[in-house]
Amino acid sequence: MTTETVVRLDDVRKEYGETAALDGVSLTIRRGEAVAVMGPSGCGKSTLLNMIAGLDRPTSGEVTVHGERLDAMTETRLALFRRHHLGMIFQFFNLLDDLSALDNVALAAQLTGSSAATARRRALELFDELGIAGRRDVYPAALSGGERQRVAVARALMNRPALLLADEPTGALDSRAGEQVMDLLIDLNQIGQTLLIVTHDERLAHRCASRLVQLADGRIAAESALDRV
């Protein structure tokens, strides 16, 4: 881990009508860190993730990721930023049903302008690394939950992101598939991938994260370093 800051939130507030989903959150994540965000439902976990992913804008405060102020960007610049610097994995995978596993992954590179052949080559490397090479031509509907999440991870890593964001990555998986995904995230962090994991699952947080941020009522209630189990 280096001291280089990948994410910095300064006094971020997000209101939905009268309700404050985030209320003055300040947070820093350094390169190579694996940070887990936990808290009860409605505490602002997903809102925090949306702010860092540039999917939503703060009502006030600053969000800086990879040295760039996301809160000041246009929609198009945000899209380009996400494309090059962020990878996201979701609880429900969000794969395109009408593309094969390989094409789902290649898509992320093709959006940056890579040719189909180049994108597929890079996707195949990732399939090999993630142990799903045999499933490359299968469509999402025929994949198991664990395989789908691996494909989603491959897609997220396609453009070598500075930050990998995971929203309840094991929430829709059985325990065995969940374990496999956890191992994968640990492996990625160990080779230097910065991680931010939003989860309800304490086991996931304790296995994968080096730091735990606990939210309550839109505020950071506690922060602590974790010894991975």
Add this chain to the structure above:
Amino acid sequence: MSAVWAAARAAVRRRRLQTFVIALVALLCTATAVVSLALLDATSAPFDRVFGQQRGAHAVAVYDPAAATAEQLAAARDGVAAGAGPFGQSVAETKAAGPIGSMLGPLSIVGRADPAGDVDRLDVWRGRWPSAPGEITLNAPPEDAVTFSRGPMGELTTLTANGTTLTVVGWAYSVSHSADAWVTPEQMTAWKPTGAQMLYRFDGDVSTRDAVEQRLAVVTAGLPGGALLAAQPYQVVKEEAAETAGVYLPFLGAFGVLGLLVAVIIVGNVVSGAVVSGFRHIGVLKSLGFTPRQVVAVYLTMVTVPATAGAVLGTVLGAFGAQPLLADTFRGLGYGQDTGVQPWVWITGLLGVPLVVLVAALLPASRAHRLSAAEAISAGSAPQRGRALRIQRLLGGTRLPRSISLGLGLPFARPGRTALTMASLLLGVTTVTFATGLADTLIETSRLDAAAGGDVGIRPERAGPAGATPARLDDQEIEALLRGLPGAAKVGASAGRSVPVVGQSSPVQVNFVRGDVAAMGYQAQLLAGRWLAGPDEVVASAELINKRGLAVGDTLVLDLDGTRTTVTIVGETLQSLPGPGDGLFAAWRDLPGVDPFDFYFQVELAEGADVQAFIASVRAADPGLMAWDNTDVTDLTVVVTGISTVLALLLATVAALGVLNTVALNVQDRRRDLGMLKSIGMTPRQVVAMLVTSMAALGVIGGLLGIPFGMAAHRLVIPLAAEAAKVTLPDYVMRVWDPATLALMVAAGVLIAVLGALLPARSAARLSIARVLHNE
């Protein structure tokens, strides 16, 4: 409130855009259908409609006033449902100043106190009814104020009939054609009428000429023998009217059918799409305990309420929107009567579209009825597999930008929805292509007309009529004058004469021509043969050839002032010179005793010359010369191009709405995919490009497929209209298609698709990723 109503209301609130689209599509489709049906109705029985409104006379009978008294005529009513008369009648030679003087001829004038009554209720469309001796109202189909003031009728203020100078106080229209003009009974009495007119409407069957004659025989049975001088069953005027209507019928029929097809397809697509996209919701309702019937009821309510609201508004909009088109159509048909939209069209608009909606919704809803809750939920999010997947894979391997290749693959995910959208685009392009070809052909024909007719027509004033100044120049001097006036490029001269033809029952109009007549377009528009080269050769108009069953190469024996002259028809032209009848062109010859009024001159002006200035200079040179602007386009061109433009725009808009609906449904189906694509870096512009591409591709295919249909409709409909008008069109007026025009038609398909897709695509580009993915 029932659970069904509550669920339907909630669904409508949740799907405001879709509800709005259903209402809007129903509105526009209903409006299109109402306009189409109103036009079809107008062309199918225009005479009957106007005849019914005016309570037209089934028979117009003229009696000898010396043989039967007014009391006897009024009392003879066996089998008569309604009668009017007796009115004094006289046939008068008339004279008038101005160009219309040549058109008047002998007029049948009736003395009638008022235009109302149980039979033949006249439409006094300009001015008033005569109220004192010395006043006259003429019979003509209504014209709008501008056309009236620009035409020759506008200049007619006085005329001379039976030696009496009469002031023209108004214009009225009788579809029964009961007279050419009307004066007060006092004026008629002063003239000593030669006939007594009775107008009858009969009870019972009057469908055939024989039936009417039988009814009339019953009426006249009690009258003195020989009292009936002449009678005209209404079928005579109806048959004449049918010739004009026949020209319009193919055009309007084609647009009417296209309009109805597009309306039904788009309503079907929108509604079935709404129900299919709601399958997931249907599953949820079932899981809550709604019975299958209740679920179907929710969905039928959800789509029929906005559709019915749209249909009501669309019917009103269509009925009022059709008024100017109907007025134009009827004016073009020669009735000029704005008769409004018929009740059956209103009823069809109000019930027809909601019924189509109901049927379109019922088909997918009945499938939802059969599905279990779990199946319905999964069916709602399951696009087509198989071929769609293979195509996506192929597209993914191309060099196209990924947003474009993804867009090209989208239509294959829902082939049924795509097919209906494509059909509406195809019909949209077919309509635009047909309308374009039609307009081009009519404009080309009109251009031919204008070229052949010259820019200015000139006729010497006839001596005699009130207000007329006879021309002081003879025909040679007039031609020389016209050639010398600034702006004149070509001058043609003709002398028209009605000439008996040996072996034929009616004479033929022969125009003896000299000067630049041939070079002014008549030679250029030869349909067959060649232009005349000697005194024993003639060229005939297509109408004359068709009416009399002649052909190029035939000979005619003309009885010219007692001398039999054999001429050969060496050519066939599209049209004849303006004037009575469609006649022959013959070489100039000296014709003893020609009325100066029978000379006709036409002038083609140099490029940029002012028509009105030329007319003024002709009148200034000799006030006895009538000169008028010949450059006006025909009613047919104005009416048909006007209607075709309005309908093409309307149908293109409806087709674009169909596209809008398809894209809106696709976006709704793929909200999660769109959110994911944006989350991995697809820019808003790429989202728009992807969705617009998906429809533009259909636009290209719809364009390519729609063009041949449009061209075929053009190829089929125009000859039908020409046949009805008894004219033969030169081939080159049908050759309106060139690569640039065809490319424009494909572009029209793309434009309709892009315009329809743009709005929902932009809205998709603005989708909040956080909300879409969070909802999952």
